Amino acid sequence: MDTVTAIATAPITAAVSLIRISGEGALSVAEKIFFPFSGKPLSASPRTAVYGRVEKDGQLLDRALCTYFAAPASYTGEDCVELCCHGGRALTELILSIIYEAGARPAGPGEFTKRAYLNGKLDLAEAEAVGDLISARSVGAVKNAAGQLSGRLSREVAAIADGLTDLCAHLSAWTDYADEGVEPPDMSDVGSRLSRIRGELSRLEGSFSQGRLYSEGVRIAVAGSPNVGKSSLLNALAGYERAIVSDVAGTTRDTLEVNADILGLPVTLTDTAGLRDTEDSIERLGIDRAKREIETSSLVLQLLDGSLPLGKDDLYASELARDCGLPVVTAVNKSDLPPAFPLSEGYIAISCATGEGLEELKRAVKDALGASAEPDGSLVSNRRQAAALRLSGQHLDSAMSALSSGYTPDLVWIDTEAALRALEEITGRTASEDVLNRVFEKFCVGK
């Protein structure tokens, strides 16, 4: 493997920046640009941060910390050097350029993690978990990615693959040695093993509907008439003042978005313009956008003002949402004021002013989205993995129907083997170069 380098930290002005070098020449490249104050070579103290000078042609550029990881005890499994320098853009770019001159080439997106995968440090699902961990937007997303990184999902996949491998071996023994008097397999036993494995596959595949909530996030349209408190609710849920709060009806004309963590779920809340009949052409545009927003959301949070009698348009958004088949959670705001109508069943009384009812509202949102499983790394969270499970399940269905149609064991075996191959794409055992490229091109450079 040639030697690659990249800045691993974000390309912004910051206190410190981390530059990575990995590959056979990592140490010799680092020794051309970094000089320990101790005078001892970097190789004398692997896995220890060494303080020294970064120089170009004898000119000091920075004082930095440098750590050498000798292969295979490194992230990539290769010789690796991590240089912690000061974080200015010009400085890090300059240091990077002298690392190129010293013999490293720029790393591609995800190239360090791809090398870790190719060197057996991570399987493919764990490598994807690294990407998910970096892009996680909520506590639940972090927990699921961290659980996957520690091999939770990979172990579940391996257990199912193990059952399939056993079955393939059982079926192929007869296929290969039938002429030598090997007894045919007990097909009712094969049938019950196939259906047990099918059940496990379906359970894992089913976890994607929850796992994707954490990896992809959820859009929630906060809808309600002007002045019911939509902006106030966004601020209360996001935990900071982002939306404009005003007591002039119809002030929020544009769709406003804020990101929030609702009991571990990463959500994007959109504050839509109040849906009502209006002559105002600018407000009309906002209302059309609000309708589109509702149609592209996963849930509508219908907000009402409990201190005023219900108006004719107040429930318009929830009716629209139900027509689109979306779940609706209805909250009645301003519970700190005297109520103007009795609370209907399922409605949640809240006050954005005092915070009352907000926890109950968050739980109701999570329930309505069906996010009941613990995001512990056992939830399938990306489409590639879900597609591999689906394909594996389809092959198993074919194996089961071959069996029930009375086909010979070799035909059942072909489909069982195909199911195993599809399943093992998840951890990468059977993934093609094309699949690998698609996985790693989504990573940022430096990871």
Ligand code: GDP
């Ligand atoms: P929007 O038009 O639906 O976005 O409503 P805003 O969030 O701008 O709020 C409209 C008005 O209602 C503002 O004056 C808020 O201070 C007020 N308001 C919002 N929530 C509450 C609440 O829980 N209690 C009371 N008393 N006033 C609230």
